[in-house]
Amino acid sequence: MPSAEIVAVRRRAFRQLHASGCFVIPNPWDIGSALYLQRLGFKALATTSSGAAWRHGMADGQMTVQEVLVHLCEMVDATGLPVNADFEGGFADDADGVARNVRLAVATGVAGLSIEDSTGDANAPLRELPVAVERMRAARAAIDASGGDTLLVGRAENFIVGRPDLDDTIRRLRAYSEAGADCLYAPGIKTREQIAAVVAAVAPKPVNLLVGFATELTLRDIEALGVRRVSVGGAMARSAWGGFMRSAQLIAGEGKFDGFASAASGAELNAMFAEVRS
Known part of the structure; x- marks a missing residue:
């Protein structure tokens, strides 16, 4: 792991990227892909739960927290760039477990991490909002107890899990913002209207947009809609x-x-x- 001073510098740089404009944070899945993306001039990287899982011959969501922590250490050590961790749902059933695992993730040196509200249960794919908020607050508290400089991303998974309700998505994102999320993320939204609505709803906090598909939108278009960062997932x-x-x-x-x-x-x-x- 890099020194505490280097980690702090990366985290400050990462937060500054979210202050204005729009940047792309691509998602490598191993050391080689991370080094190539750094060589192309990207300013930050994000892990991908799916890409990491496929690398190990697993389905997305099958990696254990221990395996993910090893992967995070590997990615943080691979380049000189800030790394945002796809930390899925925190790998725990309760808020205390989320807090414990977030502390471990922060200790790897990541500059940011995301917590999502999906359950993995097809019959009830989203956590009840009060439960999801409690887990986000636990993640926030764990980060604050570790120094507070790791950026927390709150994810509303409605569109990914087949519940494309924009009003509920916005309700969730606002709640996660109030619970301490620094950046908000609704993977699966695609239209200009959906993107603009999410950006307006959580302003002035930054929004991450997932572009994991061919789209007519250019980076300039996305920036004009008010998005601060763009990731590509798997x-x-x-x-x-x-x-x-x-x-x-x-x-x-x-x-x-x-x-x-x-x-x-x-x-x-x-x-x-x-x-x-x-």
């Missing part, structure tokens, strides 16, 4: 998996190697990693 990992799967399926099914046509150059990859590791 989309980059899915893109990498897509290329791998197409190549493998062509070989297995047709005996063809056409899938390698768009492969990256091995020489380029070796040169890049030799440079960043020197």
